[in-house]
Amino acid sequence: METTSKMPNNNHETPKNSQYSRSVEYNHEQNSIVIQEVIMPFNTEANIVIDEETESSNKSFHFSREFCVQFSISFTVNLLSFIYGTHIGWIGPTILKLSANNSAIPLTTSEISWLAAMLPLGGSLGPIIAAILVNTIGRKNVILLAAAPEIITWILIVCSINNYYLCIAQFIKGSIGGITVVVIPIYVGEISSPQFRGINGMIMSSMILAGIFFEIVLVPYVSLSANAWISSVVPLILLIASFWIPESPYYFLIKNQQENARKSLKVIRQNNYIDKQLEHLKRIVEEERKEVKNFTEIFRLKNNRAGGPRLHTKGPCDIGGFSEIFATIISSTTLIMNDIKK
Incomplete structure (x- = not known):
């Protein structure tokens, strides 16, 4: 041999x-x-954008213009996460107040159960709405679409004369929360550079916790109407601030609006490599288009059908998880408020 x-x-x-x-x-x-x-x-063409971004950002990681702009945008849109937190924090102490003998809207045990259930019930509908609209009207517009009804829900609470008003408001709030957990991670991930994505991604959980704490502290010391007017200021601020927030360049490329994508990228990245970064994003969008061309592929492809049972059982489990969270918050708030009264 x-x-x-x-x-x-x-x-x-x-x-x-x-x-x-x-x-x-x-x-x-x-x-x-x-x-x-x-x-x-090596094929260095795919890595050139990342290398140039790293070189420009390593000069001043935390206080570069690029980081400050992206952090400001992420913080602004995460006011919607703060709003979602107020939904969770509001329900516990409010139910405790409405179940008192001198309540303006006295509720029975059955009505309290329905009121507590409206938030997770609406939350199961929100992600479906967001998934349909996020590539149709854009990420930014979905955020605005979620913020505007939030003001309406607080007005409903101010004008409420029975439990039906409160249940409708809570169902809408639940839908807004479901939209939030879908659109905010998408938008923040798309407008953030890789080296800033982790920091900007942490804002969401921090803002949700801040919203919960805000309502738990505020509700026991003000009336139902006063709390509603105070809380409605946050979505109003988000709507006003949205005028300077850019749309995601990914969405513009999905819609074949390259010039708008370039303008958005110029605002977000704040560097001199816009054309190369735009070409890099265009390749990513084209690859994503090749992966799933039609919604029916989820059911036609063999591997996707194998995951069908998990897909069908996940929804009820998620709703149950939401219910456990809300039940814990309600019971904990009741205990705290009883201790305060003593």
Whole structure:
């Protein structure tokens, strides 16, 4: 058996931006083994945008103009996360107040149960709405669409004369919360550079907790109407601030609006590599289009059908998880308020 070796000249070093590969093949006709070693260049085109972004951002990571702009945008849109937190924090102490003997809207045990159930029930509808609209009207417009009804829900609470008003308001609030948990991570992830994505992503959970704490502290010391007027200021601020928030460049590329995508990217990135970054995003969008061309592929493809049982059972489990969270908050708030009264 003969052994044939095809190797590069060992007297030369491996060029920069290249990789060394070795392959072994067996030739049945000649009864010999062929060993081939090749030096291949790296495809640096896909990495050039990341390298340039890293080089520009490493100069001043936390206080660069790019970081400040992206953090400000992320913080502003996460006012919707704060609003979602107020939904969770409002229900516990409010039910405790409405169940008192001197309540303006006295509620029975059954009415209290319905009021507590409206939030997770609406929350199961919100993600479906967001999934349909996020690529139809844009991420920014979905955020605004969620913020505007929030003011209406507080007006409903101010004008409420029975439990039906409160239940309608809570159902809408639940839908807004469901939209929030879908659109905010999408938008923040798309407008954030890779090196800032983790920091900007943490804002959402912090704002939700801040909203919960805000309502738990506020509700026991003010009337139902006063609390509603105070809380309605936050969505109003979000609507006003939305005039300077850019739309996601990904959405513009999905809609084949390259010039708008370039303008949005220029505001978000604040650097001199906009054209290269735009080409990089265009490749990503094209790859995503090739993955799933139609919603029916979820059911037509064999691997997706295998995950069907998990898809069908996940919804009720999520609703149950929401119910456990709200039940814990309501019971904990009741205990705290009883201790305060004592």
